[in-house]
Amino acid sequence: MTTSEDTATVQALRGDVALQISRFLARRGLSQAAAAKLLRIPQPTLSKIANGRVAELSLELLIRIAVRAGLQLVLQIGAVPEEAGAFLTGPMPDARQGMRSRLAEDARDELVATAREMTPEQRLHAHLKHSELVTALQRAGRRSS
Amino acid sequence: MKARGPGQSILLLLDVAAVLEEQDIEYAVIGAMAASVYGFIRATTDADALVSLGVPKLRRLEKALKKAGFSTDLRHGDAEDPIPALLAVTDRHGNRVDLLAGLRGLDAAAFSRAITVPFSGSSLRVIGREDFIAMKCFAGGPQDLADARHAFKAARERIDIDLLRKLSRRFGRQAADMLEQVVS
Numbered sequence: 001m002t003t004s005e006d007t008a009t010v011q012a013l014r015g016d017v018a019l020q021i022s023r024f025l026a027r028r029g030l031s032q033a034a035a036a037k038l039l040r041i042p043q044p045t046l047s048k049i050a051n052g053r054v055a056e057l058s059l060e061l062l063i064r065i066a067v068r069a070g071l072q073l074v075l076q077i078g079a080v081p082e083e084a085g086a087f088l089t090g091p092m093p094d095a096r097q098g099m100r101s102r103l104a105e106d107a108r109d110e111l112v113a114t115a116r117e118m119t120p121e122q123r124l125h126a127h128l129k130h131s132e133l134v135t136a137l138q139r140a141g142r143r144s145s
Numbered sequence: 146m147k148a149r150g151p152g153q154s155i156l157l158l159l160d161v162a163a164v165l166e167e168q169d170i171e172y173a174v175i176g177a178m179a180a181s182v183y184g185f186i187r188a189t190t191d192a193d194a195l196v197s198l199g200v201p202k203l204r205r206l207e208k209a210l211k212k213a214g215f216s217t218d219l220r221h222g223d224a225e226d227p228i229p230a231l232l233a234v235t236d237r238h239g240n241r242v243d244l245l246a247g248l249r250g251l252d253a254a255a256f257s258r259a260i261t262v263p264f265s266g267s268s269l270r271v272i273g274r275e276d277f278i279a280m281k282c283f284a285g286g287p288q289d290l291a292d293a294r295h296a297f298k299a300a301r302e303r304i305d306i307d308l309l310r311k312l313s314r315r316f317g318r319q320a321a322d323m324l325e326q327v328v329s
Contacts, residue, residue, distance in 0.1 A: 078311040084314065085318070116184060124178065124181060127181035130186060135188075
């Protein structure tokens with residue numbers, strides 16, 4: 001990794017940590033003044049984080065703020081700056097949006113469990129049979145309309 | 146040719162894969178077929194595969210496929226498109242294989258992580274589980290996320306979560322956000 005790449009990696013981490021803090025604040029619905037008080041930072045600093053203007057903020061400061069926010073983050077670096085990022089761990093506050101049906105989820109889980117007992121080759125054969133059947137149904141539908 | 150009727154794109158893919166191997170071109174099956182390998186079997190009318198090939202060489206491949214008796218259609222993506230070029234291969238039954246010449250953000254090592262799956266007396270190279278999940282997070286539609294969740298959930302072997310994070314982050318912050326939802 002070159003010097004410019006390590007700088008870019010740190011920049012990417014700064015951007016991602018700031019984004020996670022900013023999302024935390026949005027979820028909490030706090031005013032900037034209340035959030036600044038909670039995180040023990042000046043309001044202009046908070047404003048910079050919320051607007052993604054993090055070039056002047058150190059990664060260490062951002063990590064301290066994330067800790068104060070109680071965020072559980074994993075910081076990841078890789079072979080190239082594009083692989084660097086900050087990831088939330090633990091349950092997501094809005095992990096599943098839209099309708100949730102226990103019945104539908106159980107039915108899907110049963111299908112996954114059935115497929116799990118098959119070898120990859122058997123799954124590909126099942127995929128072939130399923131595709132042949134669906135294509136035949138589509139053709140039959142076209143003929144009858 | 147292996148396909149003898151409609152709904153057999155996977156058999157067409159076997160023929161196309163044989164041509165790719167003859168030409169020494171690396172490829173990896175993605176899409177619904179990879180989803181089936183990784184735990185959720187669902188039908189599809191076409192097969193998708195990534196090829197490790199630049200656009201000029203794709204033209205050479207198109208000639209080889211035509212020579213082998215397939216119909217082809219080479220399309221180029223615009224500057225915004227994450228796929229630089231796509232070579233569609235079809236047969237007389239309406240089966241279709243889309244060969245994608247790369248994907249923006251894809252780790253070149255994805256081809257070396259692909260797994261070999263025996264099928265119908267032959268074999269196919271299928272994208273690795275972590276690469277598959279990261280790509281589905283990049284695609285980001287409801288079906289894509291369902292595929293990613295099933296692939297994550299159905300894994301019998303240990304998933305390399307560090308690799309998964311790196312791969313999804315290569316596709317952009319949005320893909321990384323999707324991954325966070327998938328693994329939660």
